[in-house]
Amino acid sequence: MAASVWKRCVTAAVKVKHLSPSLLARRWLLSASYTDTKLWEARGRDPHNLALLATAMDQTYERNLPVSSLSVSRFVDNISSREEVEQTEYYLYKFRHSPNCWYLRDWTVHDWIRQCFKYGARDKALYTLKNKVQYGIFPDDFTFNLLIDSFIKDEDFKGACSVVEEVMLQEAFDLPSTQFLSLYALSSYLATKPQLTGSEERALGASLLLCGLKQDNTVGFSAQLLGNAFLGKLEMSQGIHAVFKGMPLFWGHGYVGRALAVMETVAAASGDVKLSKDTLDHVNDLLQELSSSSDTDSSGEESGSEEDKKVEEVDEDDQAEKDKLPQYVSRFKELRSELESQGKVDSASFQALATALAQQNLSAAEKLDLEQYEKRMQGWESEKKQLIQREKETRERVEEEKRERLAAKAAAEQG
Numbered sequence: 001m002a003a004s005v006w007k008r009c010v011t012a013a014v015k016v017k018h019l020s021p022s023l024l025a026r027r028w029l030l031s032a033s034y035t036d037t038k039l040w041e042a043r044g045r046d047p048h049n050l051a052l053l054a055t056a057m058d059q060t061y062e063r064n065l066p067v068s069s070l071s072v073s074r075f076v077d078n079i080s081s082r083e084e085v086e087q088t089e090y091y092l093y094k095f096r097h098s099p100n101c102w103y104l105r106d107w108t109v110h111d112w113i114r115q116c117f118k119y120g121a122r123d124k125a126l127y128t129l130k131n132k133v134q135y136g137i138f139p140d141d142f143t144f145n146l147l148i149d150s151f152i153k154d155e156d157f158k159g160a161c162s163v164v165e166e167v168m169l170q171e172a173f174d175l176p177s178t179q180f181l182s183l184y185a186l187s188s189y190l191a192t193k194p195q196l197t198g199s200e201e202r203a204l205g206a207s208l209l210l211c212g213l214k215q216d217n218t219v220g221f222s223a224q225l226l227g228n229a230f231l232g233k234l235e236m237s238q239g240i241h242a243v244f245k246g247m248p249l250f251w252g253h254g255y256v257g258r259a260l261a262v263m264e265t266v267a268a269a270s271g272d273v274k275l276s277k278d279t280l281d282h283v284n285d286l287l288q289e290l291s292s293s294s295d296t297d298s299s300g301e302e303s304g305s306e307e308d309k310k311v312e313e314v315d316e317d318d319q320a321e322k323d324k325l326p327q328y329v330s331r332f333k334e335l336r337s338e339l340e341s342q343g344k345v346d347s348a349s350f351q352a353l354a355t356a357l358a359q360q361n362l363s364a365a366e367k368l369d370l371e372q373y374e375k376r377m378q379g380w381e382s383e384k385k386q387l388i389q390r391e392k393e394t395r396e397r398v399e400e401e402k403r404e405r406l407a408a409k410a411a412a413e414q415g
Contacts, residue, residue: 160185205230232256
């Protein structure tokens with residue numbers, strides 16, 4: 001049944017794409033002005049020889065002294081080939097494991113991602129992002145958008161969702177543009193009918209839920225419903241600790257109950273807020289799957305003698321939540337019937353709705369992002385100039401102290 005649900009979702013998405021050649025051409029991506037590199041390339045650069053920088057950093061590390069964030073920034077800024085991207089990855093790792101690790105600059109992270117794009121090394125950008133603890137790569141929202149968009153343009157929705165997962169883990173769904181891109185990526189990936197592992201369902205569910213909470217509309221509530229359902233399935237099968245471990249989620253039982261609460265909210269809401277039909281179908285499939293699994297677990301005919309059974313300790317609260325499943329299934333049917341009678345079930349697919357949301361709102365959101373980006377760049381340039389000036393003053397002071405020591409030594413020898 002799940003296969004038929006997502007087949008319908010894909011069919012609806014294909015219909016939307018064939019509505020108009022202009023819609024197909026744009027594909028609801030970020031505009032050319034958003035992804036244009038001219039503004040970034042026009043900033044003041046600080047040319048350096050990478051070989052000399054590498055030698056200086058290696059010597060500094062050998063003497064157990066801290067390398068400055070400015071040195072790493074210069075190294076990233078002077079990348080000129082794919083091979084140098086590989087080399088830079090090593091120095092990002094070294095810096096992250098040094099005493100100065102907390103001082104990797106925001107503009108350096110942004111520059112690193114842009115350099116990876118420029119030299120065909122997007123895989124390195126994603127790798128260092130997924131291993132952010134080891135490399136210190138924590139992008140800002142604008143940089144996240146560029147990464148998500150690059151995967152969407154290649155129709156690599158799984159890669160786009162990998163970036164959305166990192167946005168979720170950093171709780172960085174602040175920009176409306178990030179929300180639109182993320183919902184588009186998530187819905188498009190689901191439309192491909194992927195075979196998901198438990199950990200993938202958890203990441204996808206958390207991303208849908210936290211991003212959906214930012215949108216008070218049909219797409220947002222549909223995302224919340226599906227996100228809670230994915231997490232509820234994991235909770236029912238593996239327990240609540242499997243859900244919130246390492247995730248910025250509410251530490252409490254009852255994710256299936258929260259999915260039903262979303263349906264109740266939509267049923268009671270005024271206005272034109274609805275839930276997408278294919279999302280409701282998918283939640284229905286998840287509940288049926290859980291019910292079938294529960295029936296199989298409870299029948300012990302095929303599992304052999306009691307001595308052969310593996311005894312597993314079950315948390316009492318987890319078991320209490322599992323026992324509520326029949327009530328949840330019954331309540332879901334009641335709420336779905338109520339929503340249908342109120343005309344609050346949208347026949348358009350979740351992907352089609354997310355696409356339309358991006359179409360209607362992304363342009364206005366981009367304008368605000370670009371204004372903030374220009375201001376941020378000005379702040380970065382000002383901060384960089386201060387660091388360069390401070391470095392210059394420090395070197396002059398060190399040279400002056402050195403001259404004073406030499407003069408004192410010479411005077412002592414003459415005396």
